[in-house]
Amino acid sequence: MSFELRLILAILTCYRLARMIALDDGPLFIFESLREWAQSKSNIELNPAGHWHNLNEGLSCPYCVGIWLSLPLLGLLIWHSVYGDWFLILMAISGGQAFIQSQDRK
Numbered sequence: 001m002s003f004e005l006r007l008i009l010a011i012l013t014c015y016r017l018a019r020m021i022a023l024d025d026g027p028l029f030i031f032e033s034l035r036e037w038a039q040s041k042s043n044i045e046l047n048p049a050g051h052w053h054n055l056n057e058g059l060s061c062p063y064c065v066g067i068w069l070s071l072p073l074l075g076l077l078i079w080h081s082v083y084g085d086w087f088l089i090l091m092a093i094s095g096g097q098a099f100i101q102s103q104d105r106k
Contacts, residue, residue: 001085003077009088010073016095018066019102022059035059 025032035056042056058064076084 001080006077006080006085006088009085009092010077012092012095012099013088014066014069014073014095016091016098017069018062019098021069022062022065 020026021031021034038056038059058068073088076088
């Protein structure tokens with residue numbers, strides 16, 4: 001598989017994973033639970049220093065999540081493997097579907 005094709009797959013994968021973590025409930029409500037956990041940690045009465053506030057804000061922002069996800073995806077681009085390529089293909093298909101579906105709502 002060419003680098004250019006893997007780059008396109010990684011872009012769609014990043015799009016899908018970022019939206020899934022920041023906006024979707026996820027299987028068994030895992031992503032919703034993660035965001036609720038971060039929100040409870042950022043409660044200013046329980047955490048006066050506000051150390052958890054950035055995590056709470058970051059997990060609910062698909063742009064922020066996408067920045068952090070780009071690092072391991074860059075690793076998949078540089079050190080490609082069969083399993084990494086299959087992961088990119090699977091998530092890119094999901095990312096393409098999510099992008100098309102989000103355009104239908106506008």
